[in-house]
Amino acid sequence: MKTPTTHILSVSYAHPAQKTVAETFANENKLPCQPLHRAQSELTLNFTEMQLEIIDRQQKMSLHVDFIGGSLRHRKKYGGGKGQTIAKAIGIKPGKPVPSVLDATAGLGKDSYVFACLGCPVTLIERSPIVAALLKDGIERASLNIEFSEIIKKGFVLHNIDALEYIQALDETEKPEVIYLDPMYPEKKKSASAKKNMQILQKILGHDLDTHEVLTAALKKAKKRVVVKRPKGAPELQTERKATLCYESRGTRYDVYVI
Ligand SMILES: C[S@@+](CC[C@H](N)C(=O)[O-])C[C@H]1O[C@@H](n2cnc3c(N)ncnc32)[C@H](O)[C@@H]1O
Incomplete structure (x- = not known):
């Protein structure tokens, strides 16, 4: 169903000290590996002493997961807390306990982090080994921060697996609220x-x-609701039922299926 585009990606390391870990990852994922100064591909998953990053040569930019600084810090400080649209979409109400959330498409973990900052225990599911590696690296670095270690204590657990497989295998005792x-x-x-x-x-x-x-699958396993983030104006995802509620903010719509 997906377009495999990994041929534009290689693995690299900034210093010989990261060679072994970079080569192990490259072998496991059948990707070429070389020192950074020799990498030619459009995208490089680069192991450095500080962090794991993706370098995009075409766009002349790099990306890594940072739960402590940058845009996520700003979002945490000024993002609107329980009043923000995403909080309403997952069913957070003042004075009520917060739900447990299974983020089935974790990506770079931004939405997961917002749920965690709202106090929710979060399980993160990401099927791409490359994106999951970036996320794991971000979580490990952030764990050294006292505030983030509180988030981890409540639950901020990543699984590198396909969400369909993970959700179908959930038993009665493991069902998330959202x-x-x-x-x-x-x-x-x-x-x-x-x-x-x-x-x-x-x-x-x-x-x-x-x-x-x-x-x-999610509609069969969530205890309270399933929330789908869509671009404004995009059709609802095709399934056996219609969304119960919609919340909109800027270019985004949240389709909510109340169970
Ligand atoms: C748009 S990104 C999510 C961004 C994320 N909400 C954030 O805040 O950073 C979608 C991610 O979901 C992952 N994904 C899509 N379908 C998946 C599935 N069936 N199982 C696990 N991960 C999936 C993709 O690999 C991709 O990393």
Whole structure:
């Protein structure tokens, strides 16, 4: 269902100290590996002493997961807390306990982090080994921060697996209250750097054309609601039922299926 575009990606290392870990990852994922100064591919998954990053030669930019600084810190401080649209979409209400959330399309973990900052225990599911490696690296670095270690204590657990497989295997005792889906869709504008991050992911992953199957499975396993993030104006994902509620903010719509 997906367009495999991994041939544009290679693995590299900034220093010989990262050679072994880079080569192990490259072998496991059948990707070429070389020192950074010799890498020629459009995208390079680069192991450095500080972090794991993707370098995009065409766009002359790099991306890594940072839960402590940058845009996520800003979002945490000024993002609107329980009043923000995404919080309402997952069913957060003042004075009520927060739900557990299974983020079935974790990506770079931004939405997962918002749920965690709202106090929700979060399970992150990401099927791409490359994106999961970036996320794992971000979580490991952030764990050294006291505030983030509180988030981890509540639950912020990543699994590198396909969401359909994971959700279908959930038994009665493991059912999350909320299942959240944010599939990759074509971007129209190319301005903001957040969008550029998504463009890099799209080059690696293509578009997610199979999320309706995950939605069908999620509707059977979520205890309270399933939430699908869509671009404003996009059709609902095809499934056996219609969304119960919709919330909109800027270019985004959240389709909510109350169980
Ligand atoms: C648009 S991105 C999600 C962005 C994320 N919400 C964030 O805030 O960073 C979609 C991600 O979902 C992942 N994905 C799509 N379908 C999946 C599936 N069936 N199982 C696991 N991961 C999936 C893709 O690999 C991609 O990394």
